[in-house]
Amino acid sequence: MYFYHNTPKPTEILKRQKIKLRKFDYSKYLSYVISYTSADDIVAGNLPTSYPKCRCQIPYMGNGIYCFEKKIDASNYQNGSVITIICKDDIAIINLDDPRTLYETYMILKKEGNKYIENMTDPESKKKWNLLLELIISSFQKRFESNSTIIIGVFMFFWQKIMKKKLSDVYKKKFHDILNPDLGPYCLINTTTKILKYCQ
Template sequence: MHLYHSTPNKEDIIKNKKINVNKKFNYTKYLEYILVNSHWMKTPDQLPGNYTKFGGSAPFMGHGIYCFDNEKDALDYQANSEVVDIHYQNDCSKMDLDDEMVLLSISNYLDELEYKFKEECTDKEVLPGWLHLIALLKLCLYDEFKTSEPAVGLILFILCFYKKINRSDLLIRSFYVKIGLVDEEVNKKRYILISNKDKIEKMC
């Protein structure tokens, strides 16, 4: 299959035959920060996109190579960039986060974690943070992540850590495109995240 990655570094990528993934954002610190502060986060838009002003912003679906399934969207993504055509193995695992059944299973996994913490967590200082966070993540899920895009990556990080899911080779999710001063949501743009670089066949 062909995936299209927008980048200002196409020449270096083709020359070196690799794409460097920025992994500076620390999800462990992000989770720790939110657990301490989740008591005041009541609505999805209150979920912060970072844990410190120096930590950078949370990538929407976690670490990896963000792509599109068509060249036009990749060209339109950012100015002064070129598009790398990534040939990716057809035989790969995918998690489609636009699929209602996938989202339902994620909701069920969050329910399981909530039950687990209620039954097994004896630390009275830690438990409230988890219960607040899980409730908030459910709200983000039900709200289609309209104002809480980083919640997707955080949910996946938590579920992978607690072995509720295995990280797929490709993650797929459509996010709302916002325009204007009032951030009006007009439509969605579909992103594909390559989380397993080993199945890249070539780049051109």
């Protein structure tokens, strides 16, 4: 399976056979959200885009390698060179634009999510985590019509770190890019062990 990544440093990637992962500390971010974001703001989806002393903003879909399924989309994304990422054929992809996937994940969150929060000891943290869970559930129900650039990464943290469920190898999601409205969905590779090599 092939994915395509736009980069200003193709020579370095090809030589090292490694792409620097997008990293954002969701533990620190969510600790900050729980401590300093009001309940009303969480309900409204007004989450901060970063946390103090962090030099970057929260990424679209979480941590990993951002790429595209089509080479033309990677070429049109920004000025740079396109690197081909060759992956194992058994790579698992979750499409967050697929109604069935959204519904199935929504139902799991709805049925199981609260029981993991119940184990928390601090009442205020528990209250805000429940509000965050409701925001995640609502986003799945509304197909990420709002807060899509923030809430997917928060969902992934909750799914993996709190619900202790395995993330898929790849997630993909279409975003409305004002400069490139016809751009295909972004793909996020979580499982880098599925990558065989990088080439042009």
